[in-house]
Amino acid sequence: MKKMFVILILTFSILTFSSNFSYSVGIALSGALFPYVGIYYNLDNFQIGSSLGFICGPNDKNPDEWNFMFSPELSLGYFITKQLFVGVDFRMIVVVPYQYEQLYLSGIELKYGIPVKENKINLSLSGNLILPFSAGERAWEKDRDMNPLIPIPFIKGEFEF
Numbered sequence: 001m002k003k004m005f006v007i008l009i010l011t012f013s014i015l016t017f018s019s020n021f022s023y024s025v026g027i028a029l030s031g032a033l034f035p036y037v038g039i040y041y042n043l044d045n046f047q048i049g050s051s052l053g054f055i056c057g058p059n060d061k062n063p064d065e066w067n068f069m070f071s072p073e074l075s076l077g078y079f080i081t082k083q084l085f086v087g088v089d090f091r092m093i094v095v096v097p098y099q100y101e102q103l104y105l106s107g108i109e110l111k112y113g114i115p116v117k118e119n120k121i122n123l124s125l126s127g128n129l130i131l132p133f134s135a136g137e138r139a140w141e142k143d144r145d146m147n148p149l150i151p152i153p154f155i156k157g158e159f160e161f
Contacts, residue, residue: 024122026158028053034071038158045079047087068096075109085111089126091154101135107151119161127151 024038038051051073059065071094077087086109093103107128113120130148132140139148 022160024051024158024160026051026122026156028071028154028156030152030154032057032069034069036071036073036156036158038073040160046077047079047085048074048076050074065097067098070094070096077109077111083113083115085109085113085122085124087111089128091128103135104131104133105129105152106131111156113160119159122156122158122160124154124156124158126154126156128154 020042022040022042024040025035026038027033027035032055034053034055036051036053038049040047040049053071053073055069056066057069059067071091073089073091075087075089077085079085089107089109091105091107093105105128107126109124109126111122111124113122129151130136130139132148136148
């Protein structure tokens, strides 16, 4: 009886929630061009999602080595219209071999979706502020020549299916 109940709950959950997920592949531009993959959960006019971007590049300090950068992101937002999305995003940038200090960013995102058959091509722009943790602490020091209150732009293009 317990096995039947668990199977019934799992089947109901899969049928209920499976149609609300969407997946994406895209390219983001912010100082570097990096590809990413994402997964989103859509609930009426709300969307919560996560993506992971990655890139390899030469190490500035040692040209014989390469750095691997990955950037997980969490976004939460609301569809104002069927195509226009406004939300907040939280991002972390990690560069290996310097993974002991991560750069944390948070900001707002504006996304416009162009319908293509049953899928969408999304174009988005987000402005992220450096949060004063870990590697971001140096950006908030008084004698730095940068202003941490100026948002870092991210331009993204993605195919959502």
